[in-house]
Amino acid sequence: MKDRNFLDTVMEFEQQLESLQGQFHALKEFVAFMMEEHQSLQQENFLLRQRLDEIHAAEEEVLKQSELNAKKLSRLDIGEGYDNLARLYQEGFHVCHVHFGSSRKAEDCLFCLAFLNKQNG
Numbered sequence: 001m002k003d004r005n006f007l008d009t010v011m012e013f014e015q016q017l018e019s020l021q022g023q024f025h026a027l028k029e030f031v032a033f034m035m036e037e038h039q040s041l042q043q044e045n046f047l048l049r050q051r052l053d054e055i056h057a058a059e060e061e062v063l064k065q066s067e068l069n070a071k072k073l074s075r076l077d078i079g080e081g082y083d084n085l086a087r088l089y090q091e092g093f094h095v096c097h098v099h100f101g102s103s104r105k106a107e108d109c110l111f112c113l114a115f116l117n118k119q120n121g
């Protein structure tokens, strides 16, 4: 009777061990799955950061270009304005604020020349 009880206990223990082994196996698979997931997320994160850096660099480039274009454009405006005034002076008109628009009568005007010099510089 005592031996029978002991055998039952051993068999029960064996069943518990088998069940435990099954749980352990499931746990191992779960850990492996999580590690794989972690690695793929890290990889994805790395690629996204790289892409973000590229986008930031492109944005900076566009900003730099548009600033450069704005500078070129304003320089062009000043240049064009100066050319128009110089042409007007060559055609015989005052461009100085003293006599602006009136005829020079073929005489040079110091105010006009000073003004044009300042615009050109």
Ligand SMILES: [Zn+2]
Pocket (backbone or CB within 6 Å): 094, 095, 096, 098, 099, 100, 109, 110, 111, 112, 113
């Ligand atoms: Zn003048």
